[in-house]
Amino acid sequence: ELKVEQNPLFLSMQEGKNYTIYCNYSTTSDRLYWYRQDPGKSLESLFVLLSNGAVKQEGRLMASLDTKARLSTLHITAAVHDLSATYFCAVSEMRFGAGTRLTVKP
Amino acid sequence: DTAVSQTPKYLVTQMGNDKSIKCEQNLGHDTMYWYKQDSKKFLKIMFSYNNKELIINETVPNRFSPKSPDKAHLNLHINSLELGDSAVYFCASSQSGSGDTQYFGPGTRLTVL
Numbered sequence: 001e002l003k004v005e006q007n008p009l010f011l012s013m014q015e016g017k018n019y020t021i022y023c024n025y026s027t028t029s030d031r032l033y034w035y036r037q038d039p040g041k042s043l044e045s046l047f048v049l050l051s052n053g054a055v056k057q058e059g060r061l062m063a064s065l066d067t068k069a070r071l072s073t074l075h076i077t078a079a080v081h082d083l084s085a086t087y088f089c090a091v092s093e094m095r096f097g098a099g100t101r102l103t104v105k106p
Numbered sequence: 107d108t109a110v111s112q113t114p115k116y117l118v119t120q121m122g123n124d125k126s127i128k129c130e131q132n133l134g135h136d137t138m139y140w141y142k143q144d145s146k147k148f149l150k151i152m153f154s155y156n157n158k159e160l161i162i163n164e165t166v167p168n169r170f171s172p173k174s175p176d177k178a179h180l181n182l183h184i185n186s187l188e189l190g191d192s193a194v195y196f197c198a199s200s201q202s203g204s205g206d207t208q209y210f211g212p213g214t215r216l217t218v219l
Contacts, residue, residue: 031205037147042196043210050205086147092204094139094162096149 002027006089006097013079014105021074021100023089031092032065032072036085037099043088046074079104109133110211112197118217119187127182127214129197137161138180139198139208140172149196155180156202184216192218 003026013019023032034046047056049065049072056063060083062075072089084104090096110131119125131138139162140152153172154162160172169185184191194213200206 033208042212043149043198043208045207045209048205048207088149090149094141094151094154096151099147099149 002029002091002093002095004089004091004095004097006087006100008100009098010101010103012103012105013076015080016078018078019076021076021087021089021102023072023074023097025070025072025091025095027070028067029070029091029093030067032063033090034063034072034074035088035090037088038085046087076102081106110197110199110209112195112211112214114214115212116215116217118219120219121187121189123187124183124185125187125216126184127195127197127216129180129182129211131178131197131199131209131211133199133201133209135199135209136177136202137200137206138174138177139200140180140182141196141198141210142166143194143196143213145193153180153182187216187218189218192216 005024032049035043037043047063052067054065060077065072081104086099086101088099113128137156139154155174158174171183173181196213197211198208200208
């Protein structure tokens with residue numbers, strides 16, 4: 001059975017700091033999605049990674065995919081309060097990780 | 107214009123009742139989805155339709171039945187509601203399926219009493 005594991009599940013960080021969220025999956029998947037969800041809101045697509053070595057960046061967020069290691073990372077650079085949300089990864093069969101709840105504190 | 111819309115936004119009902127949630131997308135996409143998000147925020151795909159044809163049917167009780175009258179609509183009908191059905195249900199759409207960006211609706215919060 002395909003499993004998707006995110007870590008950490010909870011992340012509290014200070015503004016201006018950098019951090020990485022990890023997404024591991026258990027079987028072969030050639031695409032990986034990252035989503036953001038604000039409390040009480042819907043999901044917003046951040047990145048779709050379609051091949052090994054894919055890297056995408058938007059603002060302070062950068063996502064990468066290593067299909068051989070079955071690992072994707074979401075790197076946060078110089079965090080700001082507006083990035084506080086829950087971040088989900090999902091693999092090609094639309095199996096989601098449990099989410100990482102990020103809180104950025106001043 | 108709302109890209110993916112769902113109605114109703116909130117639904118409170120008694121156990122044993124039958125209810126429907128409607129979803130419409132005006133993006134011209136070919137694929138639509140239903141997801142369930144439980145109280146712990148865990149997301150699970152339930153169904154996926156491509157051009158009105160069912161392509162993903164995860165292990166969900168057969169009390170849940172999707173209906174796609176056309177490729178812009180994917181409705182979810184639930185029979186004999188149970189307490190465990192309480193969740194937020196999200197509809198989503200994408201251009202043609204796997205690998206495409208999915209656009210999510212605002213969600214329907216279902217509460218079964």
